[in-house]
Amino acid sequence: MNLVVVSNRVSRASANEPMTGGLAAALLPVVEKSGAIWVGSSGRVRDGAQKEPFAEIEALGAGALAMLDLPAAHYAGYYEGFANSALWPALHSRTDLIRSSHDDYQSYREVNSFMARALLRFRKLETVFWIQDYHFLALGAELRDLGVTHPIGFFLHTPWPTRAIFSGVPHHRELVEAMLAYDLIGFQTDDDRDNFLSYVESELGLEITGGIVASRFGHSRCAVFPIGIDPAKFAAHAAKAASHPDVSRLRRSLNGEKLAIGVDRVDYSKGLVNRIEAFDRMLTLQPQLKRAVSLLQIATLSRGTIEAYGDLQDQLAKLVSDVNGRHGEVDWTPIRYLNKGFSQTVLAGLYRTAQVGLVTPLHDGMNLVAKEYVAAQNPVDPGVLVLSKFAGAAQELDTALLVNPHDIDGMARTIAMAFSMPLLERRMRWEAMMAKLRAGTIQDWFADFVDALQDAHAANDKAAALTLAGDPAVVWPLRSYSAPGGSRYH
Numbered sequence: 337m338n339l340v341v342v343s344n345r346v347s348r349a350s351a352n353e354p355m356t357g358g359l360a361a362a363l364l365p366v367v368e369k370s371g372a373i374w375v376g377s378s379g380r381v382r383d384g385a386q387k388e389p390f391a392e393i394e395a396l397g398a399g400a401l402a403m404l405d406l407p408a409a410h411y412a413g414y415y416e417g418f419a420n421s422a423l424w425p426a427l428h429s430r431t432d433l434i435r436s437s438h439d440d441y442q443s444y445r446e447v448n449s450f451m452a453r454a455l456l457r458f459r460k461l462e463t464v465f466w467i468q469d470y471h472f473l474a475l476g477a478e479l480r481d482l483g484v485t486h487p488i489g490f491f492l493h494t495p496w497p498t499r500a501i502f503s504g505v506p507h508h509r510e511l512v513e514a515m516l517a518y519d520l521i522g523f524q525t526d527d528d529r530d531n532f533l534s535y536v537e538s539e540l541g542l543e544i545t546g547g548i549v550a551s552r553f554g555h556s557r558c559a560v561f562p563i564g565i566d567p568a569k570f571a572a573h574a575a576k577a578a579s580h581p582d583v584s585r586l587r588r589s590l591n592g593e594k595l596a597i598g599v600d601r602v603d604y605s606k607g608l609v610n611r612i613e614a615f616d617r618m619l620t621l622q623p624q625l626k627r628a629v630s631l632l633q634i635a636t637l638s639r640g641t642i643e644a645y646g647d648l649q650d651q652l653a654k655l656v657s658d659v660n661g662r663h664g665e666v667d668w669t670p671i672r673y674l675n676k677g678f679s680q681t682v683l684a685g686l687y688r689t690a691q692v693g694l695v696t697p698l699h700d701g702m703n704l705v706a707k708e709y710v711a712a713q714n715p716v717d718p719g720v721l722v723l724s725k726f727a728g729a730a731q732e733l734d735t736a737l738l739v740n741p742h743d744i745d746g747m748a749r750t751i752a753m754a755f756s757m758p759l760l761e762r763r764m765r766w767e768a769m770m771a772k773l774r775a776g777t778i779q780d781w782f783a784d785f786v787d788a789l790q791d792a793h794a795a796n797d798k799a800a801a802l803t804l805a806g807d808p809a810v811v812w813p814l815r816s817y818s819a820p821g822g823s824r825y826h
């Protein structure tokens with residue numbers, strides 16, 4: 337099999353360089369090992385019609401990385417416009433933030449079509465295409481229009497919202513119809529898949545049997561594949577990073593204080609304002625915690641040219657300085673707020689230094705920081721994860737302290753409770769979470785999806801052949817699905 341993985345953002349970084357976003361960080365090690373070709377944006381643009389798309393290709397582990405210059409005329413409309421100012425807000429249930437023109441949609445479709453043409457050069461007889469995330473909802477349909485009959489799968493890293501919310505996206509019907517060109521559509525949680533299927537049924541009026549949608553393209557199977565991490569690798573990074581200068585400087589600077597850590601892109605979906613407000617409230621309600629605890633919030637800047645992101649950056653900077661001004665002392669700063677990224681190794685060391693991990697998004701597909709924080713803990717003295725019930729990770733990590741990020745008082749109390757949790761309870765909760773992480777690693781996720789995609793495509797081919805032969809008894813599915821070694825996906 338020749339696997340071609342496609343995502344907007346790719347990563348050539350090693351564990352020692354900073355990375356942006358869960359998707360690229362998660363894919364890097366599995367792509368490297370599998371020998372796949374990973375195709376994505378170079379981050380640069382290029383003018384002109386580009387009959388032959390320009391790609392910079394370099395080795396990546398056993399495989400290769402192909403970075404394309406996207407069309408200059410359409411990049412902003414595609415990335416800042418439709419992908420991140422229409423789809424991203426809607427997928428995170430923030431239709432109030434949708435700002436997108438008809439031209440943005442045209443640019444989005446142009447870039448999807450450009451990417452489809454670019455992918456043809458990687459197509460071989462045995463090629464399997466696996467498209468990632470909301471930047472490329474229509475890429476499968478574009479490939480089919482170019483005559484590609486290979487297996488094409490899609491995985492959504494974000495949530496899928498309710499029908500009413502998704503129908504706030506301009507051109508929503510066209511987009512979802514185009515998605516049905518994929519043989520397999522993967523989601524992070526049952527809720528995401530169910531929301532998608534209920535949209536398809538009620539908005540498009542299509543028939544669904546056992547999670548399989550029949551459309552003009554054939555059949556599309558919709559299933560759940562919760563993304564994981566490599567917990568053993570993270571634990572090894574965490575142990576190794578203890579002596580890293582950033583980590584040892586942090587430890588020395590704490591003067592016996594307990595530390596909470598948050599690591600996020602500055603994005604309205606991450607619930608950063610509510611988190612800082614909860615920390616503020618905790619210090620007001622429990623002044624004895626002053627000097628005894630502090631928060632390290634790493635907040636990497638992202639999509640800053642989009643107004644909603646620029647506004648949030650300003651709001652957070654002001655809020656943090658206000659909290660520090662009100663509660664700070666000459667020798668104690670409640671919140672250390674850093675707008676820079678760290679490598680995975682250093683992050684693992686920082687996670688292990690912190691007694692509390694704060695992962696409190698308003699909506700999140702999975703949130704791998706939650707999983708990484710757990711994996712990085714010292715088994716004999718683990719920290720406590722405070723986790724939003726609206727992160728996909730909460731489905732698995734249900735022994736974290738689950739919070740409602742809209743309830744500031746509740747979060748303030750829970751964070752205080754996390755700081756004082758006894759060792760025995762910390763260990764029990766942590767061991768239960770580690771068992772979940774080990775049972776669903778990133779390697780499992782990758783292998784399960786690719787197996788299911790090949791099955792779905794084979795079943796689709798067979799159904800098409802039988803229909804052509806006029807067999808009236810064709811019923812879908814032709815076989816039942818089960819992942820090797822027991823079904824992790826459903």
Ligand code: G6P
Pocket residue numbers: 345356357358359360469470493494638639
């Ligand atoms: C989320 C998305 C990814 C994206 C990442 C970083 O994790 O699901 O597709 O790559 O954010 O965002 P950016 O716009 O900087 O690539």
